[in-house]
Structures are given as structure tokens and as C-alpha cells.
Amino acid sequence: MSELQPGAGGEGALVREDITEYLKRYQRKELLRFVAVGSVDDGKSTLIGRLLHDTGMVYQDQLDAVKKATTMEGEEIDFSLFTDGLKAEREQGITIDVAYRYFATEKRKFIIADTPGHVQYTRNMVTGASTANVALILIDARHGVLEQSRRHGYIASLLGIRHLAVCVNKMDLVGYDRQVFERIRKELDGFTADLSFADVTYFPVSALKGANVVAHSDKTPWYDGPTVLEYLENVPIARDRNLESFRFPVQTVLRPNLDYRGFAGEVASGKVKPGDEVLVLPAGTRSRVKGIDTYDGPLEEAHAPMGVVLRLEDEVDCSRGDMMVLPDDRPRGTRSFEAHVVWMAEADLDPQKTYVLKHTTQETRAQVDRVHWKKDLETLAEKPAPTLGLNDIGRLSLTTHKPLYVDGYQDNRATGAFILIDSLTNNTVGAGMIIGDRERAAQDLEAALKELRAGSGLRPQTQVSPRERVARMGQKGATVWLTGRPGSGRWSLAYALERHLFDLGRTATVIDPTGEDLRSMVSACKAATDAGLVCICAFPSYHIEDREMLRERIGADRVIQVYVNTDPALCAERRPDAQVEDFDPPRHPDLTMALDSVRIEDAVKTIVDDLEKRGQLEAE
Numbered sequence: 206m207s208e209l210q211p212g213a214g215g216e217g218a219l220v221r222e223d224i225t226e227y228l229k230r231y232q233r234k235e236l237l238r239f240v241a242v243g244s245v246d247d248g249k250s251t252l253i254g255r256l257l258h259d260t261g262m263v264y265q266d267q268l269d270a271v272k273k274a275t276t277m278e279g280e281e282i283d284f285s286l287f288t289d290g291l292k293a294e295r296e297q298g299i300t301i302d303v304a305y306r307y308f309a310t311e312k313r314k315f316i317i318a319d320t321p322g323h324v325q326y327t328r329n330m331v332t333g334a335s336t337a338n339v340a341l342i343l344i345d346a347r348h349g350v351l352e353q354s355r356r357h358g359y360i361a362s363l364l365g366i367r368h369l370a371v372c373v374n375k376m377d378l379v380g381y382d383r384q385v386f387e388r389i390r391k392e393l394d395g396f397t398a399d400l401s402f403a404d405v406t407y408f409p410v411s412a413l414k415g416a417n418v419v420a421h422s423d424k425t426p427w428y429d430g431p432t433v434l435e436y437l438e439n440v441p442i443a444r445d446r447n448l449e450s451f452r453f454p455v456q457t458v459l460r461p462n463l464d465y466r467g468f469a470g471e472v473a474s475g476k477v478k479p480g481d482e483v484l485v486l487p488a489g490t491r492s493r494v495k496g497i498d499t500y501d502g503p504l505e506e507a508h509a510p511m512g513v514v515l516r517l518e519d520e521v522d523c524s525r526g527d528m529m530v531l532p533d534d535r536p537r538g539t540r541s542f543e544a545h546v547v548w549m550a551e552a553d554l555d556p557q558k559t560y561v562l563k564h565t566t567q568e569t570r571a572q573v574d575r576v577h578w579k580k581d582l583e584t585l586a587e588k589p590a591p592t593l594g595l596n597d598i599g600r601l602s603l604t605t606h607k608p609l610y611v612d613g614y615q616d617n618r619a620t621g622a623f624i625l626i627d628s629l630t631n632n633t634v635g636a637g638m639i640i641g642d643r644e645r646a647a648q649d650l651e652a653a654l655k656e657l658r659a660g661s662g663l664r665p666q667t668q669v670s671p672r673e674r675v676a677r678m679g680q681k682g683a684t685v686w687l688t689g690r691p692g693s694g695r696w697s698l699a700y701a702l703e704r705h706l707f708d709l710g711r712t713a714t715v716i717d718p719t720g721e722d723l724r725s726m727v728s729a730c731k732a733a734t735d736a737g738l739v740c741i742c743a744f745p746s747y748h749i750e751d752r753e754m755l756r757e758r759i760g761a762d763r764v765i766q767v768y769v770n771t772d773p774a775l776c777a778e779r780r781p782d783a784q785v786e787d788f789d790p791p792r793h794p795d796l797t798m799a800l801d802s803v804r805i806e807d808a809v810k811t812i813v814d815d816l817e818k819r820g821q822l823e824a825e
Contacts, residue, residue, distance in 0.1 A: 240318040240334040243343035244353040248374045252412035253319050259419035262308035312438040327596035328549040338442045339368040346379045350392045352583050362400035365618045367445045369405045377411040381424040408433050447617050451475030453529040454565035467514035473619035476508035484532040485523045486610050492519040526567040528610045536610040543640045546601050548593035550634035558670035561626040570606040613641015674737040682734035683821040684759050687743040689769030692779030694800040695743035705809045713739035727755045734763055747788045768794035772801045
């Protein structure tokens with residue numbers, strides 16, 4: 206086992222001397238999670254490496270490996286290499302993936318998330334920042350506040366992080382000039398005033414030289430604030446966690462024997478103790494907590510984020526997905542809400558399909574009713590948008606199949622957050638933060654229970670969208686409707702077209718008219734077109750209003766009307782028994798061809814060319 210670097214004091218020394226005592230102390234320490242963000246080359250990874258190194262939490266073999274890999278001129282150690290572990294990161298000199306590192310001091314234990322600064326890695330930043338207590342933003346003293354700095358601040362605020370630490374880095378390259386530091390502080394203060402941070406603290410640092418990171422620097426006598434480490438050790442985070450609103454999503458019911466029935470889960474927020482009255486949603490039944498059990502024995506009180514088993518005094522109807530709350534402090538029961546969503550998938554958000562929404566211990570279907578806007582992540586302006594793409598952040602209106610028990614994300618990060626899952630790939634495609642509605646949050650209990658017990662909030666809707674069908678089929682659905690007199694050769698043309706499309710690797714079908722009327726044929730063509738097929742039909746449609754009806758039903762942009770204008774005398778010779786007196790020739794067909802003067806293979810090619818020109822045979 207590799208030992209910590211020589212000379213490491215404090216926690217490092219205790220690890221070497223008495224590992225058992227170290228572990229006991231470690232368990233009792235308060236945990237602080239912080240995320241480091243910044244623009245390219247602002248020095249995030251270097252700062253984190255400096256923290257790890259100067260607190261003695263680097264193993265000797267790691268230190269030796271980093272020294273060996275260091276190529277910086279004039280430097281023995283490239284501190285960024287302690288976190289930028291991917292080969293591509295080292296080659297490009299940037300952070301791509303989220304790197305998690307752990308260290309501890311005598312006061313606290315820490316989990317660091319080193320996240321990418323590039324806009325194209327926004328989803329990685331969101332992943333790393335979603336559970337953080339503190340956002341640590343680095344700003345290059347030479348460049349000042351950039352668009353990326355504002356973007357990172359906005360995202361950190363959106364994710365509900367309460368404390369912002371701004372490290373004005375590379376002060377050594379500007380001569381530790383106080384005016385540079387104050388100018389950056391003033392500029393960023395103006396921006397963060399409109400965000401939801403509880404406090405913003407500034408540090409003049411040099412991560413490379415170690416100034417004001419772990420120890421104070423004599424280069425900044427004008428700065429009398431804490432070092433970065435002192436700040437992290439002392440920033441108050443206990444009140445950031447919602448300990449007022451008790452929320453207990455039930456994960457499972459434990460029934461090891463006939464005399465025991467407990468409800469297992471994690472206290473999402475708030476606290477509870479034996480004797481407290483609880484309300485079970487959605488049943489609306491009340492009971493009192495009889496006991497709180499854990500693997501180590503019973504507790505007198507449980508609080509977030511403890512995993513416990515609650516026993517109730519009464520037998521109640523409660524299972525996975527249900528939630529226990531205090532009767533006088535309830536979440537909002539709803540099937541419709543608005544949320545900020547970070548899109549995390551390569552494929553764009555498809556408003557025409559439903560997604561699986563996971564909220565606390567519930568899973569349900571959700572549809573997107575509206576995309577209000579998406580953020581321009583460079584300017585932070587809100588822009589109208591029909592959808593969201595990879596790394597976009599937007600505001601959506603959603604409706605769920607089953608009601609959820611929600612709070613606004615800024616009030617309760619546990620019950621205000623959800624993820625969206627693509628049911629076809631099972632990939633997480635979106636991370637959402639519910640926007641609080643304080644008026645609706647104060648809903649009457651009976652109204653809330655009525656909403657929770659209501660039926661599905663979704664209109665019947667396919668789980669496979671037209672966009673997905675196009676991607677799978679490699680073509681768009683279309684109806685080729687052949688109009689002409691009996692004997693014109695419409696059906697011969699229909700089957701020849703089907704054969705040719707099949708030989709091209711396309712999916713096409715001729716709708717058989719046997720025993721059907723016009724309306725059923727149009728319905729069949731619409732269903733086949735919706736499914737992504739090239740549907741071919743030569744059913745008699747003698748009247749203009751018939752053909753207008755089929756265009757309206759199927760969609761004018763998906764119908765190609767072909768007038769097979771074969772010589773009427775030849776048609777009469779072929780079908781002498783046919784009644785054609787009421788035939789209304791199309792006035793504006795998409796294509797016209799006479800099969801007495803055009804070979805059928807040429808007619809087929811003309812129709813296929815038109816399909817290609819319209820883009821019907823292309824995937825989007």
C-alpha cells in the first residue's frame with residue numbers, strides 16, 4: 206500500500222500512525238461537497254491539486270507519477286495532473302470528464318468535483334454540481350470576468366448551490382495587483398446580485414504558487430480574508446439542508462415476519478421522531494411514528510439524508526412511491542408543472558413522444574406540453590425554441606401520467622428534482638428542477654387528495670414519435686394516390702412502384718381495396734403513412750371533394766396525387782363495362798402521366814424522383 210507523501214501533517218500523519226482512530230474521526234466529521242468550475246486554463250485542476258498536495262492527502266506513488274509526467278518549464282510539479290486523469294485531458298490540457306477527489310482536514314471531510322469549463326460539456330458540469338454545497342469558480346486575473354464565468358455562476362445558482370467562492374487566480378501574473386482583484390469583484394457582484402446565492406466570497410490566489418490556497422501569502426498584505434481552505438472548513442452549510450419540511454419517499458416495505466412491518470427509505474428532507482403524526486400520500490391516511498429503526502439499532506430522531514425504517518402505530522396502505530409528510534406541511538400534489546431542464550442526450554428533445562420521469566421513488570410517464578425557451582449559454586438570453594439539444598438549458602411545461610408530490614427546487618432540492626429517461630434506450634436524457642408555485646403549493650388538503658387520486662393526466666399518445674420512425678426507417682411516410690379512369694393502368698403502376706421501391710431498400714406497400722370503401726381506404730393509408738411507410742393506393746376517387754378529403758385527412762404535404770391520364774378511348778376498350786360519366790379529372794395533380802404513351806418503368810422512375818425531391822426517402 207502506497208503511503209502518504211513524506212512530511213504530510215495533520216490528517217496524513219494520523220493515517221500513518223493510527224488508521225482506526227482516523228476512521229472514527231472521519232465518520233464523525235461533517236461532509237462538504239464542492240464543485241470547481243471555470244474557463245479553459247483558469248486553473249481549476251491546479252487549484253484542486255494544490256489543495257490535495259498541501260493538505261497531505263496525496264500518496265507517494267501519485268506524487269512520483271505526477272512529477273514524472275510534469276512537463277511545465279520551471280516547475281517540479283504540475284498540480285493539475287492530480288485530477289486530469291484521462292489521456293485526452295492530458296494531451297489537450299483541458300478537463301473533459303468530471304473528476305471526483307476526496308480529502309479531509311481536522312475540521313471537515315470533502316468531496317471535490319472538478320468539472321469541464323467548455324460549453325459543450327455543460328451536462329458534465331451539471332452532473333458534478335447537482336449535489337454540491339459550494340461552487341468554487343476560478344477567474345483568470347489577466348482576463349477578468351468572461352461569458353463563461355457568468356454562465357457558470359448562472360448554472361450554479363440554477364442548481365440551488367447556496368455558497369459561491371470566487372477565486373481570482375493567477376494573481377502572480379498581474380503582480381498581485383489589488384486593483385485588478387477589486388475590479389473583478391465589483392463586476393461579478395453586479396451579476397450575482399440577481400442570482401440566488403446566500404453569500405459570495407472572493408479570494409486573490411495563485412494556485413501554482415500556493416498563494417492564499419492553504420496558507421496566506423505575504424504577496425497580498427492588503428487581503429485580510431480567509432484562505433480557500435479556511436473558507437471551506439468554516440462555511441456554514443448545516444442550514445442549507447431543508448430540515449423543516451419532512452419528506453420521506455418510501456423505497457420498500459419490510460415484512461420479515463408477521464409481527465413487523467416497516468417502511469424503508471431515505472429522509473429526503475426535514476426530520477422526524479417517534480410520536481410525530483404523519484400523513485401518507487396519496488392515500489391521505491394519518492398515523493403516528495411508533496419507532497425508527499436502523500441496522501445499528503433504534504433512533505430517537507432521524508433527519509435528512511439518513512436511511513431509516515419507520516414503523517407506524519396503525520396499519521396503513523403504503524408502498525413504494527408513496528410519501529410520508531407532516532399533515533400541516535405538505536408538498537404540492539400535481540400532474541402539471543413547469544421546470545428548468547438540462548438536456549443531456551445527443552438526440553434532441555422530442556415533444557411528440559413521452560418520456561419516463563423519475564422523481565424521488567416514483568416513476569411515471571411524462572409528456573412535454575411546451576418548450577417556453579432555451580438559454581443562450583453565451584449571453585444568458587432566453588430564446589424561443591421548439592426543442593432542446595445536447596447541453597441546452599430550457600424551461601418546459603410537463604404533464605405526468607400519475608400525480609407527483611413536489612416542492613419548488615429552490616425550496617427543496619430533494620423533492621424539486623427529477624430526471625427524464627428515454628424508454629427505448631433507457632438512457633437518462635434530461636435533468637429537471639421544478640419551478641415553485643407558492644399559490645398552488647398552499648392547496649387545500651381535500652383538493653390535494655382529489656388531485657392525487659385522479660386518473661391519468663395524459664392524453665393517449667404513442668411512445669414512438671414521428672422523428673424516431675424516420676430515423677429507424679430511413680424515410681418519411683407518404684401516400685402515393687393514383688387517380689384515373691378504369692382501365693388506365695393505375696393498379697399495374699401501383700404494384701410496379703411497390704416492387705421498385707422494395708428493390709431500392711425502401712419500405713412500401715399497396716393498400717388492397719377489396720371490400721373497402723373510400724373512408725376506410727383513406728384511414729388505412731393514413732395509418733401506414735404515420736408508421737413511416739410509402740403507401741400506394743389506386744382506389745377509385747372520382748370526385749374532387751373525395752381527393753380533397755384524403756389530402757386533409759392524411760396531410761397535404763404527405764400526399765402525392767398522380768393523375769394516370771391514359772387515353773379515354775383505350776380505357777373504354779379495356780373496361781367497356783365501367784361507369785365513368787361522373788369522373789372529375791384532377792385540376793392540379795402533382796404528377797400527370799399517360800400509360801399509353803409512357804412506359805410503366807419510366808412512370809415509376811418519375812414518381813420515385815418526385816419522392817426523392819420532396820425528401821420523403823431521406824432520414825432527417
